[in-house]
Amino acid sequence: xxxxxxxxxxxxxxxxxxxxxxxxxxxxxxxxxxxxxxxxxxxxxxxxxxxxxxxxxxxxxxxxxxxxxxxxxxxxxxxxxxxxxxxxxxxxxxxxxxxxxxxxxxxxxxxxxxxxxxxxxxxxxxxxxxxxxxxxxxxxxxxxxxxxxxxxxxxxxxxxxxxxxxxxxxxxxxxxxxxxxxxxxxxxxxxxxxxxxxxxxxxxxxxxxxxxxxxxxxxxxxxxxxxxxxxxxxxxxxxxxxxxxxxxxxxxxxxxxxxxxxxxxxxxxxxxxxxxxxxxxxxxxxxxxxxxxxxxxxxxxxxxxxxxxxxxxxxxxxxxxxxxxxxxxxxxxxxxxxxxxxxxxxxxxxxxxx
Amino acid sequence: xxxxxxxxxxxxxxxxxxxxxxxxxxxxxxxxxxxxxxxxxxxxxxxxxxxxxxxxxxxxxxxxxxxxxxxxxxxxxxxxxxxxxxxxxxxxxxxxxxxxxxxxxxxxxxxxxxxxxxxxxxxxxxxxxxxxxxxxxxxxxxxxxxxxxxxxxxxxxxxxxxxxxxxxxxxxxxxxxxxxxxxxxxxxxxxxxxxxxxxxxxxxxxxxxxxxxxxxxxxxxxxxxxxxxxxxxxxxxxxxxxxxxxxxxxxxxxxxxxxxxxxxxxxxxxxxxxxxxxxxxxxxxxxxxxxxxxxxxxxxxxxxxxxxxxxxxxxxxxxxxxxxxxxxxxxxxxxxxxxxxxxxxxxxxxxxxxxxxxxxxxxxxxxxxxxxxxxxxxxxxxxxxxx
Numbered sequence: 001x002x003x004x005x006x007x008x009x010x011x012x013x014x015x016x017x018x019x020x021x022x023x024x025x026x027x028x029x030x031x032x033x034x035x036x037x038x039x040x041x042x043x044x045x046x047x048x049x050x051x052x053x054x055x056x057x058x059x060x061x062x063x064x065x066x067x068x069x070x071x072x073x074x075x076x077x078x079x080x081x082x083x084x085x086x087x088x089x090x091x092x093x094x095x096x097x098x099x100x101x102x103x104x105x106x107x108x109x110x111x112x113x114x115x116x117x118x119x120x121x122x123x124x125x126x127x128x129x130x131x132x133x134x135x136x137x138x139x140x141x142x143x144x145x146x147x148x149x150x151x152x153x154x155x156x157x158x159x160x161x162x163x164x165x166x167x168x169x170x171x172x173x174x175x176x177x178x179x180x181x182x183x184x185x186x187x188x189x190x191x192x193x194x195x196x197x198x199x200x201x202x203x204x205x206x207x208x209x210x211x212x213x214x215x216x217x218x219x220x221x222x223x224x225x226x227x228x229x230x231x232x233x234x235x236x237x238x239x240x241x242x243x244x245x246x247x248x249x250x251x252x253x254x255x256x257x258x259x260x261x262x263x264x265x266x267x268x269x270x271x272x273x274x275x276x277x278x279x280x281x282x283x284x285x286x287x288x289x290x291x292x293x294x295x296x297x298x299x300x301x302x303x304x305x306x307x308x309x310x311x312x313x314x315x316x317x318x319x320x321x322x323x324x325x326x327x328x329x330x331x332x333x334x335x336x337x338x339x340x341x342x343x344x345x346x347x348x349x350x351x352x353x354x
Numbered sequence: 355x356x357x358x359x360x361x362x363x364x365x366x367x368x369x370x371x372x373x374x375x376x377x378x379x380x381x382x383x384x385x386x387x388x389x390x391x392x393x394x395x396x397x398x399x400x401x402x403x404x405x406x407x408x409x410x411x412x413x414x415x416x417x418x419x420x421x422x423x424x425x426x427x428x429x430x431x432x433x434x435x436x437x438x439x440x441x442x443x444x445x446x447x448x449x450x451x452x453x454x455x456x457x458x459x460x461x462x463x464x465x466x467x468x469x470x471x472x473x474x475x476x477x478x479x480x481x482x483x484x485x486x487x488x489x490x491x492x493x494x495x496x497x498x499x500x501x502x503x504x505x506x507x508x509x510x511x512x513x514x515x516x517x518x519x520x521x522x523x524x525x526x527x528x529x530x531x532x533x534x535x536x537x538x539x540x541x542x543x544x545x546x547x548x549x550x551x552x553x554x555x556x557x558x559x560x561x562x563x564x565x566x567x568x569x570x571x572x573x574x575x576x577x578x579x580x581x582x583x584x585x586x587x588x589x590x591x592x593x594x595x596x597x598x599x600x601x602x603x604x605x606x607x608x609x610x611x612x613x614x615x616x617x618x619x620x621x622x623x624x625x626x627x628x629x630x631x632x633x634x635x636x637x638x639x640x641x642x643x644x645x646x647x648x649x650x651x652x653x654x655x656x657x658x659x660x661x662x663x664x665x666x667x668x669x670x671x672x673x674x675x676x677x678x679x680x681x682x683x684x685x686x687x688x689x690x691x692x693x694x695x696x697x698x699x700x701x702x703x704x705x706x707x708x709x710x711x712x713x714x715x716x717x718x719x720x721x722x723x724x725x726x727x728x729x730x731x732x733x734x735x736x737x738x739x740x741x
Contacts, residue, residue, distance in 0.1 A: 213359070220738050240735035244676070247359065247734050251673045252649050255361035259652040262363035276648060283645035332641030333634055339644050340637060344626035348442040348618075351648050352374070354365070 008049070008064045009071055015040050016075040022214075022310035025077070038079055042100060047081060050089035051098040057088060065089070066206045066261035070254075073210020076314040078169055080104060080131035082203040087139035089199060094150025094185035101136040104129055106174060108325060110197050114176055116144040116151065116184065122176035130324065132172035133160050140176065141187065141196055148192060151181035166323070167316035195270040198278045200325035202260050205281040208289045208321050209257040211314045212250040215296040218311065219243060223299055239299065246295040249288035256281035263354060272338070273354055279335040286322035286331075293318045358737075361670060363652070364659030369428075370435045377439040380412060384445075393705055395444040396619050397712045399573055401525060402446040403480070409440075409447070410480030415454045419462060423470055424478035430662045434655065438611035444619050448522065453477040455610065457484035457530050461551070464591035464599060469551060473528065487517040487531025487552070487577065488600070494519070495729050497532070498544040498597055502579060504533035510586050511550065513559070513579040521723075523562050523575035526554050536594050544597035549590040557582050569715040608724060609657050609671040614650045614678030616720055617713045620689040621647070623706045627696050639692045643685065650678050669737030676730040683720040686713035 019037040041047050049065040051057020065085050072081050080102045087103035107114060107126040114124035122142060132138060132155060140151045157179040165171040220243055223234030233239045260281040267274050293315035297304045304311040322328065339347060384390060389405055409415055414436045419425025437455075440447050458477050461470055476482040493499040502515025513533060523529065529552040536546035554560060559582035565574040591599045621643055628636045653674050660667040690710060696703055721727045735741055 216359075216738075220740065223740065234740045237732075240740050241728070241731040243738060243740060244731035244734035247669075247738055248673050248677045251359050251361065251670065252653065252677060254359060255653040255656060256649045258361055259363045259649075259656075262365070266365075279641065280645040280648040280652075283642060284649040287642075287646075328642065329638055332638040332645065334637075334641065335644055336632065336637030336639065336641030339640055340625060340628060340632045341630050343630065344622045347622055347625060347644070351644070351651055352438065352442070354652075 004060075005064065005067060008046075008060060009067050011044055012046055012068050012071040013074075015044060015046070016072060016077065020072075020075045020077040020079075022075060022077075022313050026308060026310055026313070034079060037077070038102065041079075041081065047084045047100075047102075048088050048098060050085050051092050055092050055096070056098045056100075057092065062265035063261050066202070066257065066264075069203055069206040070210035070213075070257065073207035073212075074214040076211050076214060076317045078167070078313075078317075080135050082207060083131050083135065086196075086200060086203055087137070090139040090141065090150055090196060091152060091183075093188055093191050096139075096150060096152055096183045096185050099137065099152075102131070102134065103137045103139055104131045104135045105196065105200070106132075106138050106140045106176075107193060108197070108200055110193055113193070114140050114142040116142040116149055116181075118144075120180050120184075122151065122153065122179045122181065124177070125173060125175045127173045128163065128171045128324070129174045130165070131170050132158075132174045133162050133170045137182070138174065140181070141191070141193060142184075144184075148187040149184050150187050150191075151185075152183045153179050153181045165320040167320040169317075169320065171324075190269045197325055198270055198274065199264075201278050201282040201331070202257075202264060204321045204325050205253070205257040205260060205278075205285040208285040208318060209250075209253040211318050211321070212246075212253050212285075212288055212292045215292055215311070215314050215318075216243075216246050216250045218314075219246060219296050219299040226301075233299075242295050242299060246292055246299075249292045249295070253285040253288040253292075256284045259354075272350075275338070276335070276350065277354070279331040282326055282331045283328045283335070286328040289318035289322040359669065359673070360660075360667070361653055361656040362660055362663075364431075364656050366431055366435065366655065366659075367429070370432045373428075373432050374435045374439060376412075377414070377436055380408075381439065381443055381445060384408065385443075390444075390446050392444045392619070393623075393709070395446050396709060398446070399571060400444070400446040400448040401522070403449050405446050406449040406480035406483075408480070409450065410478055413478075415450050415480055416458050416474065416478040419458060419474065419478070423462070423474035425474075430658055431655075434611060434658045438615065438651075441612050441615040442618060449483050449525065450477065450480050451612075452486060452522065453482055453484040453528075457486070457528070460530055460549070460590065460599065464549065465551065466587050469587055473551075476527075482528065483522055483526045485520050485523045485526040485529045485554070485575075485577075487520060487529045489517065489519045491516060491518050491576075495726050497600065498538070498547060500532050500534055500547055502531070502533050504535050504548060504550060506535075507583070510584050511589065513550070513552070513582040513584065515579055517577045517579075518565065518574070520575045520577050521573050523554065523577045524564065524572070528552060529554055529577070530590065532596055532600055546594050547596040547600070548593050549596040549599055550584060551588040551590055552582070552584055553588075557584060559583070567715070567719075569712070608675040608730075609654070609661065609667075611651070611654055613675045613724075614647070614654065614682050616679075616682045617685045617717065618647070618682070620686050620706075620710055620713045623702060623709050624689045624692050624696075627693065627700060627702050627706050636692055636695075639688065643688055646681055650674070650681055654678065669734065672730050672733040672737065675725065676727060676734060679721045680727060683717045686710055686717050690714070 045058030048057035053059030083104040112126040159175040161173040260277040263277040417426040535548040561578040563576040
């Protein structure tokens, strides 16, 4: 990690500490914290981490963006930061200048498809678009005949049917029929729905890693403070071992997400090496999310599942994030099929290739 | 503070990847020549002097050690690649592995010059097997309660007491053993233990009794010392202060790829048995296990990369061993479930069953040897600031 990585991590941490602290959000009881936090993130260029400077971005790297998402995950804040980063990334692939403001991306399910007609209008309905109803624009991967294009669409031109994720965040159905994009550019070779899906899964893996770190810190602190039977519960071996397991799950998610970010940063395309990293990270981080959320709650006892405590902000998001851009099962079937097709004797060469 | 957990995304350097190609070619040749069979080694004790000498001739034992003692002065990441390639294909490395991993490094650090010049080159050539004398009948995880004692006598030390669960004592040329030289003190219960190098082949007063595993295999032994005499030059490090040395040795023992690859052969074999287009249930099962394997390996490579860079990833190393050994222990159970619907007469089903039976029987030891899960979780809890 060099100094510029450190600066981005420190800046992101400071902004979330000051303006996105979970306890402050719980205490506020409303959304009044959202605008100041978002404006500050935008001013710092963090919402454009994946946009090159000639397209309006901050000119930071791929790994920087994943760092930002991991740190944001440590605060489990409900803002469309990952979605805006992904949109900036997609628009930049098409060479489209990235506007300010919150964005999302579509499609986010591999079975959904958007078409662009010769008259310049889009058609198609995509489901489970995160934050669609809360953002200004959506970056869309669409098909114009045989050509794949990147398009930027104003959400005011779409018909959005509200949906909710487990954690209460917008997960909306977006009908693009008749919407005319603000910009359309050809997508580069190799950029397709599968690639977008992988990038989304990678973003969620980083967020999960961050949120688990948040839960680990919070659970360790709580175990040191909470007294029972005359001593802090963290002095009981049973509790120590639970927290050690939480440490292990958190470590697995951090390592998987970090390895994936590094691989994407080193790759020109979404090849098999990237696929292995994405699938592994989304599966392993998803498993860690389930196990880690469970341990976090067990350590906190009754207070942990109350509305007033911050823990649920983390655990509910973990339960949502592990579903989005492919659950463990979805990725495991794909990875398993790939491994089987390559054959038993290719397993080790594949795993040891990175 | 929990946030200290860190796993740098290490890429192995080009020289390590070049070495991997060499190691694979060597292993392929040895398999073709019949030196070992990857499908049967797991069911043996994996002990082959012939194979170890060939590995030694390649320069792959003690490869990180100084050239003056026969080493190659190569990096820990290069050694990592050699180790993982051998483990992944179940090569029979047991005759040299303990010496290569931990005994040699202990000698390098603590043995007198004459011992280093005598013993290290023999380890490097694959001619010298080591065993570890830590556990005793009444002290396993509670290592620093060891009772086997060493008493200072004219010209050396006299050893009495016994060690148990001593893997390969019946093969080994040497043991590095932990012996009590003073009582523990009130303020440091770990005080009073000393490490010695014991010549297992040329010392009177040593009896080795086999202790068979539940599957009939002979790996463990009981080693009884009755007035066994060793010379002063076989004292390793400081008298009464072995607890720091033994802890260092355990760090070597805990951070390698062998801590998650022990039952990998069951996964390879079930993938073979399920064929190139498995049903969805099987594909999901394979996919999950491969994701877990890949993540474990990336964690392990990361810890070794951090070690190579001079960092001290104590917490991360303990986490990797805790997760890795629990994973390799659970693996035969997952493979068993995946194998449930494979036709009894299908291609390699018989081989798979045989390997699976074996792996199921060795699995319990994986979370006990080299530090139990409970000990490791205690270390992790301490690293998290809970102790």
